[in-house]
Amino acid sequence: MSAWHQARETWTTVDELDIEFVVQERIPDHGLTRGSRRIAARQLTERDTTVDEVAELLGVDPRTVYRWRREDRQTAA
Template identity: 70%
Template sequence: MSAWHRNKRTWSTADDDEIAFVVEDRLPDHGLTRLGRRKAARQLADRDVPVDEVAELIGVDTRTVYRWRAEERLTAA
């Protein structure tokens, strides 16, 4: 990973309060950081939220959510 990527704030920080609004209140937030999106997607998956709704809430494509879920299954195995 390049120095630019390591220093980019959006890749390494997440606001748990913003994530809670998305997960608990189901309010869309397309301003989440990259890490925030991943955390929100994981928490929504734990609540059995459909992929298309997760994608809409966090502002990513459904393919991205499917990819994240597949990556998590691989790392859990």
């Protein structure tokens, strides 16, 4: 198995405490896994956090946050 495939398995790992620090305390964490970033982004969005603030807290580009929000709306519809 390649290193890329091995790393991909960790994308879905979620640490609820790390997510809570970002969402509750607004402490940036750029080391979150992809799965944790998505969950944190959803929770921050529910709290009416701006796209720029979500991007800064999670260490992603604002366009990524817009894409995630669009995908979540499409899934909910």
